Each structure stands twice: as structure tokens, then as C-alpha cells.
């Protein structure tokens with residue numbers, strides 16, 4: 001138990017206090033007195049409003065529950081449903097469209113279409129890797145993933161497999177031929193690349209010289225001792241670097257001596273303090289803040305061992321090249337970092353005010369912005385936002401009033417920290433039903449600061465199930481993706497973004513790829529995101545970022561957006577069509593669904609509770625590894641809670657399935673020395689109990705959120721260990 005430091009009416013945990021005084025505040029120009037008094041005033045003035053808005057959420061849900069319950073089993077009329085939602089002000093009249101007007105938005109957000117990486121901010125090794133994920137080797141991601149099948153003879157081996165390498169080069173040449181085409185021939189026919197008279201010349205195996213179809217695509221190069229080592233091209237605003245070293249093992253495998261092809265990959269990355277971390281006390285919060293502070297100062301580093309090798313990881317420097325005219329071209333070595341704060345429903349006792357826990361989002365907003373001042377004030381060295389902005393992603397807001405409230409909070413933070421108005425830009429997660437149905441008004445409420453709208457379809461699915469819990473049984477989880485509300489939701493987000501002038505100013509983003517190892521499938525499917533007009537979409541790893549970057553070369557998103565501006569807008573009727581089951585399920589289908597959900601829940605929760613891991617790869621019932629975080633947990637737990645509530649499955653069946661799947665999850669984790677099995681003493685496993693609570697008490701969790709149960713149980717597990 002750490003000590004409390006008392007400042008005004010605040011009682012601050014000493015772990016946080018020491019971090020603030022010794023690490024975050026120095027060099028920001030903000031005196032501790034100013035920080036704490038501004039913080040206290042904010043809590044005093046805004047915490048009651050925070051609470052009132054949460055009460056309003058509960059009141060809405062109670063009203064929805066009663067109305068839906070009365071209509072259970074009847075066919076829902078859109079007109080009646082619509083009139084009801086209007087009558088209770090759940091649905092408001094959209095304001096007349098007016099363009100957003102954020103200023104000082106970095107080019108990575110405003111002008112480029114590219115992948116967005118998300119990373120748990122509590123893991124310095126991953127957090128640094130994400131910051132450096134701007135550049136990724138195309139050869140490595142083709143070679144190292146299932147994009148190239150491991151057919152006989154083509155397997156990944158301990159040493160380089162040249163046969164697999166040939167396939168990698170074949171795919172690479174195909175890509176280059178499409179996006180940086182030659183006037184004549186193919187990259188596979190090039191025996192040498194040269195820079196001559198401010199032009200790039202490709203000499204083909206036939207002896208013919210050729211160049212680019214569009215010469216302006218070549219933007220820079222590098223030479224070492226008169227030998228060409230690098231050529232840089234630009235396509236759809238993204239850079240592609242071909243590196244040469246004829247003496248390297250890979251360079252020797254091809255006539256032109258190509259050592260690597262490097263793609264500009266993730267242009268932005270979200271350091272996540274929310275759904276992918278397990279942060280339940282001051283030590284956890286400070287760990288996250290310390291990583292973010294190091295990223296903003298530019299001095300975060302980490303030492304670790306990987307496959308017997310010692311690695312010292314720091315932020316990558318910028319890259320420098322020569323333009324054809326002999327000028328220096330500097331390209332950023334790192335992604336633009338954004339930070340996701342927690343939602344309004346989270347409270348923390350890391351600081352108490354007059355003895356009460358405070359909204360954790362207030363603490364996140366103050367501390368993460370304070371840390372970002374280190375970057376905002378920099379003029380040289382390792383910089384994040386060259387425009388001097390701080391990008392906060394705000395999750396789980398319900399409707400325009402809450403967005404307006406967050407704007408007020410951010411304005412207060414700016415005032416206390418002496419920052420110009422709207423230094424803090426807001427990323428709006430469109431991931432709760434009340435936000436989706438009022439999206440235009442939500443954006444209007446943050447029009448001076450909004451830098452993205454993103455369809456967090458995972459939380460949105462959980463909220464869809466919870467919102468209409470009383471209406472009836474929902475479809476199996478997998479079938480949810482085909483439901484009409486989901487398509488309307490995705491389309492509407494793009495429609496409204498375009499209507500309100502996001503093009504060239506802010507991102508229209510799409511959700512996470514949840515199968516981190518299924519890269520071939522991702523390459524086939526995730527092209528749908530830029531095709532739908534999204535300027536970015538989430539990926540779970542740097543490898544996925546490099547592969548998803550291909551899609552932004554194949555699709556001209558800006559042209560796509562122009563095309564979409566005139567399409568028929570998504571309908572509110574479709575958006576408000578609940579995903580109800582309309583057919584009978586076989587006993588086998590039911591069992592499969594229950595067991596699949598329970599395996600995901602247990603596999604995720606056991607690591608959360610016992611080891612504090614907030615994001616995990618967990619195999620589903622078909623052995624496909626899935627990314628699980630609190631949003632996917634919200635879906636699985638709400639889904640089971642719905643089936644239980646409507647008697648589609650019994651409590652006994654679910655309890656038996658929990659025990660059966662716990663044995664399987666224990667087996668899946670048997671390689672982990674730190675793992676504590678749940679079977680056979682289920683009643684003694686805090687993790688097992690937490691997982692059961694999430695389902696059996698799921699229906700009464702506010703908005704179906706999982707964090708209330710998780711936090712209590714994680715604290716209990718931590719206490720057990722001390």
C-alpha cells in the first residue's frame with residue numbers, strides 16, 4: 001500500500017505523485033502547484049457532470065429495457081421505434097451539416113491514407129515497436145507470414161529458404177509493376193538500377209534501358225562510395241524504398257542485387273490506455289504514463305532478450321536521402337503517435353477528491369497532455385507532432401452531450417496547462433449506439449478539434465446486444481457481421497464524415513483486424529476498408545501494417561471518397577434494425593456457440609486477472625488465434641447473457657460449459673510457467689469466478705461493460721499474491 005500525498009482536497013497516491021514531480025512535470029514549464037490546483041478545480045466543477053451523464057446512460061437503458069420488453073416477440077415497426085427514440089431524446093434532430101474545422105492537423109492524419117496500428121501502452125517493448133512501425137520490410141512480411149504458403153519445399157526454415165524467397169520476390173515484383181510501373185518490361189527482368197542525369201535507369205536482362213512510366217514517382221536515392229544503395233519512390237502519398245546490396249545474401253539471390261523493399265506502413269499508431277491494458281491501480285497507471293512520457297520526450301528505451309540476442313530498442317531516427325536535384329529529403333522515421341484515454345465510466349482512486357474516487361478520464365486527459373508538452377515544445381530531434389498538436393482518442397462516448405462534455409474537459413486541460421485552444425485534438429470512437437444514431441451532432445460538438453471518427457465495430461456490437469437485450473434473442477456471434485445494422489453503421493460513418501468535410505482534414509477510420517496470424521486472409525479482405533472510403537483502418541501488429549499498406553497503393557482512397565460523396569446515404573431504418581434471431585438453432589449450433597464464447601472469455605480473462613495482460617491472442621474453437629481485448633469480451637459476455645436471459649440456454653448448461661472449457665484453456669496455457677490452472681478447484685480461481693460473473697451478471701453491467709468486474713477481481717488476485 002503506497003502513501004497518500006495531500007494537496008488541497010486531493011489525496012494523491014505517492015507512486016503517481018513521485019512520477020509527476022520527478023518525471024512528467026520537469027521541463028514542461030508547468031509548476032506542480034498550478035497543475036494540482038487546476039486539476040482539483042476541474043474535478044470539483046466537472047466530476048458532478050460526469051456522474052450525471054453516466055446516470056443518464058442508465059436511465060436511457062432502463063427506458064429502453066421497459067419499452068423493448070413490452071414488444072418482445074412482436075415485429076418491431078420502424079416508425080414506432082423511431083418515434084419512441086425521438087420522444088425520449090435518445091435520438092435528436094441532426095444539426096444542419098457544417099464542415100469541421102480542426103487546425104494544425106499533422107499530414108499523416110489530414111492528407112494520407114494508410115494503416116493505423118494500435119498497441120497496449122503498458123508494454124514498452126511493443127509500444128516502441130509501434131512507434132517505429134512507419135517502415136516495414138515487404139520481403140520480411142511476405143516471407144514470415146502465411147501470405148506465402150508453407151507448401152512442401154517452401155517452408156520457413158532455420159536458414160533462408162531460397163525457394164520460398166523466389167515466391168517472395170515474385171509477389172514483390174508484381175506489386176512494384178502495378179504501383180511504380182516501368183515504361184517497358186517488369187521488375188523481374190531488371191538486371192541493374194542506375195541513377196544517371198537526374199533520372200533512374202533500369203537495365204533489363206535483354207540489355208535494353210528503360211525508366212519509370214511516371215518519372216516523377218522517383219523522389220530520392222542514396223549512394224555509398226559511388227554505388228547505388230537505395231531508391232525511393234512515392235505513390236498515393238506513400239513512400240517505397242528499394243535497397244541494394246549485391247553482396248548481401250538476399251542481394252545475391254537476384255540479378256539486380258535487391259536487398260530489401262521497405263514500405264511506408266503505419267503512418268499513425270494509437271498508444272492505448274484503454275481496452276487493451278489491465279490498469280487497475282496507481283502502479284499500473286504510472287507504468288503506462290511513464291511509457292507515454294518517454295515516447296513524448298523521445299528517450300524511451302527498453303532492453304530485452306529475443307531468441308538469445310540482447311536487444312536495446314529506442315525510437316528510430318528520421319531517414320535522410322538525396323533528391324535527384326541533390327537536395328536532402330528527410331522522411332520521418334516514426335509514426336505519428338496518438339493516445340487513447342479511458343472512457344467516462346471509469347473511476348480511479350489513484351487520486352481521490354474529498355475522499356471520493358475521481359473520473360479516471362480526467363487523470364488521463366491531464367497527464368497524457370502534460371507528457372505531450374515535452375513534444376509540443378520541441379523544435380528539433382525526435383518529434384511526434386510537427387504541428388504541435390496532441391491527439392487523444394476518446395472511447396465509448398454516448399451521444400453529443402458527452403462529446404461536448406469531453407470538449408469542455410479538454411478545454412479545461414488546455415487552460416490549466418497553458419496550451420492554445422484546440423491543441424488537443426479529439427478522435428471520436430463511433431462505437432456506442434447512441435453515438436452512431438446521432439453521429440452528425442456528435443461531430444458538430446467537437447468540430448474545431450475532431451481529427452477522426454472510427455468505427456469501433458467490436459464495442460459497437462457489444463452495445464447493440466446490450467441496448468436491445470430485452471427485445472429478444474440475438475443471432476450467433478459470427479452471423480452478427482451479416483446483419484443490416486452493421487453495414488448501415490459502417491456506411492453511415494463514411495457518409496457523415498464526407499458530408500462534414502473530413503476529406504483532407506481528418507481521418508475516416510475503420511476497425512481492427514482480429515486475426516493477427518491470418519495475414520493471407522487479411523490481404524484478401526481488408527482492402528474493403530479503403531474501398532469503402534476509409535483513410536485508415538486498424539491493424540494489430542507492425543507486420544499487419546506493412547501488409548495492409550499494400551491496400552492503400554491498390555486503392556486511391558481520395559478518388560474513392562469523391563465517388564462516394566454522391567451515393568445513396570445509409571438508412572436510419574437499417575441502422576436501427578436489431579440483430580434478432582429469426583430461425584431455430586440446432587442443439588449442436590447452440591453448444592458450439594456457447595463453448596466458443598466461453599473459450600474466448602476464459603482464455604482472455606485468465607491472463608487479465610492472473611497476469612495483468614490486457615490484450616491476448618486466444619484460440620477460438622476452430623483453433624484460429626484471435627485478438628481478444630475488453631471490447632471482444634464485451635461481445636462474448638453480452639451474447640451469452642442475452643441467450644441466458646431469454647432461456648435459449650440454461651444456467652446449468654453454461655456452468656458445465658465453463659468447467660469443460662476451463663480444462664481446455666488450462667491445457668492451452670500449459671507451456672506458461674506463470675500460469676495458474678483454473679481446474680479442478682474452480683471455486684478457488686479468481687479468474688474463473690470473474691469469467692462466470694461477466695456472463696451471469698452481464699445483463700446488469702452498465703452498458704454491458706466488462707471493466708467493473710475485471711477491476712475488482714484483478715485487485716483481488718493482486719492482493720492474493722502479496
Ligand SMILES: CC(=O)SCCNC(=O)CCNC(=O)[C@H](O)C(C)(C)COP(=O)(O)OP(=O)(O)OC[C@H]1O[C@@H](n2cnc3c(N)ncnc32)[C@H](O)[C@@H]1OP(=O)(O)O
Pocket residue numbers: 117118119120125126127129130272275276306456458459512516540541542615616617627628629631632
Ligand atoms: C477493439 C479494440 O479496441 S482493438 C485495439 C486494441 N487491440 C490492440 O491494441 C491489439 C494490439 N496487438 C497486440 O497486443 C498483440 O499483437 C497481440 C496480443 C494480438 C499478439 O501479441 P503476441 O502474441 O505477443 O504477438 P506475436 O508473438 O505474434 O508478435 C510479437 C512481436 O510483434 C510485435 N508486436 C505485436 N503486436 C504489436 C503491436 N500492436 N505494436 C507493436 N509491436 C507489436 C512485438 O513487439 C513482438 O516483436 P519483438 O519481439 O520484436 O518485440
Ligand SMILES: O=CC(=O)O
Pocket residue numbers: 275429431455456457458459460511512631
Ligand atoms: O475500439 C474498437 C472497437 O472495435 O471497439
Ligand SMILES: [Mg+2]
Pocket residue numbers: 275395429431456458459631
Ligand atoms: Mg472499442
